[in-house]
Amino acid sequence: MAVRGARMLFGASVAGAYALVLAPVLAVVVISVFSQEIVSFPPEGFTLRWYANAWDKREFARGFVTSMQVALVATAIGVPLGTAAAYALTRARLPGKAALNTLLLGPLAVPGVVAGTALYLFYVRAEFWVDDDIKGTTLGLVAAHVLLTIPWTVRLVSAALAGLDRSAEEAAANLGARPLTVFRRVTLPMLRPGVVAAGLFSFIQSFENLELTLLLVGPGRITLPVAMLNYLEFRVDPTLAAVATVQIVLVGALMLITDRFVSLARVV
Amino acid sequence: MGTLQLAGLSRRYGANTVVDGVSLDVAEGELVALLGPSGCGKTTTLRMVAGFVEPSAGTVRIAGRDVTRAPPHGRDTGMVFQSYALFPHMTVAGNVAFGLEMRGIGRAEREARVLEALRLVRLDGLGERLPRQLSGGQQQRVALARALVVNPAVFLLDEPLSNLDAKLRAEVRVEIRNLQQRLGLTTLFVTHDQEEALTMADRLVVMERGRVRQVGTAEELYERPADLFVANFIGRVNALAGEVAGPGEFRVADGTALPCPRDAAPGMRATLCLRPEKLRFQPWASAGVPAVLARTVYLGGQTEYHFTLAGAPVMALRETPPAGDRLRGLQPGDRVTLDWLGEDARLLPEVAR
Amino acid sequence: MAALILPAGLLVLLLLVAPMAMLFRISLNEYSPTQLMLEALQPGNYLRALADPYYQAVMGTTMSVALSCTAICLVIGFPAAWWLARMDSKRKSLAVILTVFPLLVGNVVRSAGWMALLGRDGAINAALRGLGVVSEPLQLLYTEGAVIVGIVAVVAPYMILTLSAVIEGIPRNLEEAAANLGAGPLVAFRRVVLPLAVPGVVAGSVLVFILCMNAYATPVLLGGPQFKMMAPAVYDQFVRGTNWPFGAALAFLLLVVTLALTVLGSAVVGRRYRR
Ligand SMILES: Nc1ncnc2c1ncn2[C@@H]1O[C@H](COP(=O)(O)OP(=O)(O)OP(=O)(O)O)[C@@H](O)[C@H]1O
Ligand SMILES: [Mg+2]
Numbered sequence: 001m002a003v004r005g006a007r008m009l010f011g012a013s014v015a016g017a018y019a020l021v022l023a024p025v026l027a028v029v030v031i032s033v034f035s036q037e038i039v040s041f042p043p044e045g046f047t048l049r050w051y052a053n054a055w056d057k058r059e060f061a062r063g064f065v066t067s068m069q070v071a072l073v074a075t076a077i078g079v080p081l082g083t084a085a086a087y088a089l090t091r092a093r094l095p096g097k098a099a100l101n102t103l104l105l106g107p108l109a110v111p112g113v114v115a116g117t118a119l120y121l122f123y124v125r126a127e128f129w130v131d132d133d134i135k136g137t138t139l140g141l142v143a144a145h146v147l148l149t150i151p152w153t154v155r156l157v158s159a160a161l162a163g164l165d166r167s168a169e170e171a172a173a174n175l176g177a178r179p180l181t182v183f184r185r186v187t188l189p190m191l192r193p194g195v196v197a198a199g200l201f202s203f204i205q206s207f208e209n210l211e212l213t214l215l216l217v218g219p220g221r222i223t224l225p226v227a228m229l230n231y232l233e234f235r236v237d238p239t240l241a242a243v244a245t246v247q248i249v250l251v252g253a254l255m256l257i258t259d260r261f262v263s264l265a266r267v268v
Numbered sequence: 269m270g271t272l273q274l275a276g277l278s279r280r281y282g283a284n285t286v287v288d289g290v291s292l293d294v295a296e297g298e299l300v301a302l303l304g305p306s307g308c309g310k311t312t313t314l315r316m317v318a319g320f321v322e323p324s325a326g327t328v329r330i331a332g333r334d335v336t337r338a339p340p341h342g343r344d345t346g347m348v349f350q351s352y353a354l355f356p357h358m359t360v361a362g363n364v365a366f367g368l369e370m371r372g373i374g375r376a377e378r379e380a381r382v383l384e385a386l387r388l389v390r391l392d393g394l395g396e397r398l399p400r401q402l403s404g405g406q407q408q409r410v411a412l413a414r415a416l417v418v419n420p421a422v423f424l425l426d427e428p429l430s431n432l433d434a435k436l437r438a439e440v441r442v443e444i445r446n447l448q449q450r451l452g453l454t455t456l457f458v459t460h461d462q463e464e465a466l467t468m469a470d471r472l473v474v475m476e477r478g479r480v481r482q483v484g485t486a487e488e489l490y491e492r493p494a495d496l497f498v499a500n501f502i503g504r505v506n507a508l509a510g511e512v513a514g515p516g517e518f519r520v521a522d523g524t525a526l527p528c529p530r531d532a533a534p535g536m537r538a539t540l541c542l543r544p545e546k547l548r549f550q551p552w553a554s555a556g557v558p559a560v561l562a563r564t565v566y567l568g569g570q571t572e573y574h575f576t577l578a579g580a581p582v583m584a585l586r587e588t589p590p591a592g593d594r595l596r597g598l599q600p601g602d603r604v605t606l607d608w609l610g611e612d613a614r615l616l617p618e619v620a621r
Numbered sequence: 622m623a624a625l626i627l628p629a630g631l632l633v634l635l636l637l638v639a640p641m642a643m644l645f646r647i648s649l650n651e652y653s654p655t656q657l658m659l660e661a662l663q664p665g666n667y668l669r670a671l672a673d674p675y676y677q678a679v680m681g682t683t684m685s686v687a688l689s690c691t692a693i694c695l696v697i698g699f700p701a702a703w704w705l706a707r708m709d710s711k712r713k714s715l716a717v718i719l720t721v722f723p724l725l726v727g728n729v730v731r732s733a734g735w736m737a738l739l740g741r742d743g744a745i746n747a748a749l750r751g752l753g754v755v756s757e758p759l760q761l762l763y764t765e766g767a768v769i770v771g772i773v774a775v776v777a778p779y780m781i782l783t784l785s786a787v788i789e790g791i792p793r794n795l796e797e798a799a800a801n802l803g804a805g806p807l808v809a810f811r812r813v814v815l816p817l818a819v820p821g822v823v824a825g826s827v828l829v830f831i832l833c834m835n836a837y838a839t840p841v842l843l844g845g846p847q848f849k850m851m852a853p854a855v856y857d858q859f860v861r862g863t864n865w866p867f868g869a870a871l872a873f874l875l876l877v878v879t880l881a882l883t884v885l886g887s888a889v890v891g892r893r894y895r896r
Pocket of ligand 1 (some may be wrong): 281286304305306307308309311312313547610
């Protein structure tokens, strides 16, 4: 009986955890079809008109595009650099390895608001030097977001490298492969789940980031989370819910497609 | 301590039946070896006994009690895992004490029994080490002590020797057998090494593709295999397809007559099986079964002689003849005469390939 | 091979270390309402922040919320992580997507979801009134509880994923060995899985704690105007005010407190479970 009790407790806590994580997402989808302007339960009726309304609010579409651009570029830069660094960190004999590791993981340990503030002041100063805009430009945003992608990549790829069986690489070398060939033909394919995970998390970190980004956006260069926060202003509104629902569907589809190509089960 | 009874035990994964109606009684204090080629369902059977895999059909009884649906921790089996599964964060003594703790045994008795168990496996003084500070053989013995110390009703071993080198394996084999007999443990032992099974087990169970092919003592399986699979699996065998022509006479396809048991029914199509050590031979003489020497394999004390008999390969195993013996002069291509006692051959009803 | 570290290392130096150094330097400057900043080397901004009861309270709230959220995440995240780690691979993809996908939705959207659930006319109050449990709507939104629930929901996936990666590395047959020796599921968990999962507990807690100390959208949206945590307070200094040196000092204090608690916490857990 104790077993039955433990099992039920276990099932309930798993369900509870996932309910907590998914409830707000579900709530947003539900209220996006409520007919009244001020969200209240129970709904007075249902409508799809907020989706049309959302379409008219161009700042969201633009925000989505900006977020996508920034996240993709930051991921494309951060993942290769982070992977190379993680490889050297785990394999090379280097003095001060621990310090280098701390440096590369550093952005994870610094709260985003602090890093964002520091970057803001840094950009202000740098704009003075180069006599050009950095704040509120795509370049400025991408640079900041690369800072998010590097530590996640180093963390995930290092973990993958640590779990790698060296004997496969040794076998390749034994069969006559040069170091670079070993890396390309054996190491990298074996690391693929780790690198894909790094790409996924880098993208997530950048795409949903608010704290680091808040001070760095500018007119016309606003990311989707910041645009939503600005719009939200203490009131939930079905238009925002409609935008969010579209985002949820897009993101969900993206993940299902990704899963077709690389099984996400092996990634995380 | 108790008996173990499996009745119609089966396990399916989807459409795949990996254990198919296994029935087996293990008597108190008996060591039974589960033997069979890789993937035949040995581990799955053992794990159903331990309660890690739920049977699709059939029952498991331990000491007369039906435990088919009991959770693993309520079964009182002691299992030695192939990879040992030692708790890496506990000392050797901590590992061995774990099962006693779970049975609510007080500290003083626990410590005494742990010491005793470690002495039994000859690891005295290593109690405070961590598993990773031990050699493979030592880890193996910790796993053994951990399972033994609780005095389980049934002792389960899944290829516990496969990670050891040949010499150590032979040693530990004897150790396990001694311990098992001294403590009178009812034991189910999985292996795919026939030598291991032959030397250790009271009885052997030969499995193939989820089914039991034959159960018996080493002697029974070797001398009287039920089918060609068992004959091939336990030891080596010469198999010749043909037909019983008359009392004590077996004919292969090209008409060559071979000795076979006298009680075989004439007209029966069968495979004649003959163990290599029963096959005698001499340089060509007029009487007997004609064959040609293909090659010899020198093994030190013994030598294998491979012949071609009516197009089929057969092999004889005998002590290496002393220097100067006329058999020493045989060359590949030489004609020889083969001979064996009809009663040493065994006729199996199926026809070999 | 060392050259492979160079690009990433230089980027981090340029985009994190240099700005942080600059932030620190500015935090030692003096504020002037007319000239914004006067070059100086004085600890005045720190002393003011530390002495100000308002910021003491904000820092206190931030720490207590972050610690509660981390603890709750650990408790609810562990079973979920185990479930995820021990799942067969066919269904696992879906479960992983279910875990990761809320992260991509972002915490502004999820805060909006909580507002719809917790508000006076929200789903929970409507349900409670419909069932006749309460007659007047409960004040759920704009409370510390709402903020904690909101933050937990945002960061829990990180905890689940970190823990589950570590649990996956614990051979399953250790749990079987424990069961075989007579341990029930709870005992096997406490004696075998938990001690071996300590590295994951530390890594997950550190990650989640830092995210909680840093929370911006959730306290702003679910805590209401009266509720203040450090991240919004720092941000306000730069957007609403112009006192950069003081804002920089606040930011630095947030960093120092976060790192100090992180190091302290890891050391305590590490010592308890030292092998
Ligand atoms: N969880 C599972 N799902 C599907 N098939 C399984 C599962 N476990 C085992 N099998 C299949 O069952 C068959 C028997 O497996 P089992 O591990 O019992 O073999 P075995 O006799 O112990 O082999 P070996 O000597 O190689 O250890 C194998 O074909 C295996 O692929
Ligand atoms: Mg097996």
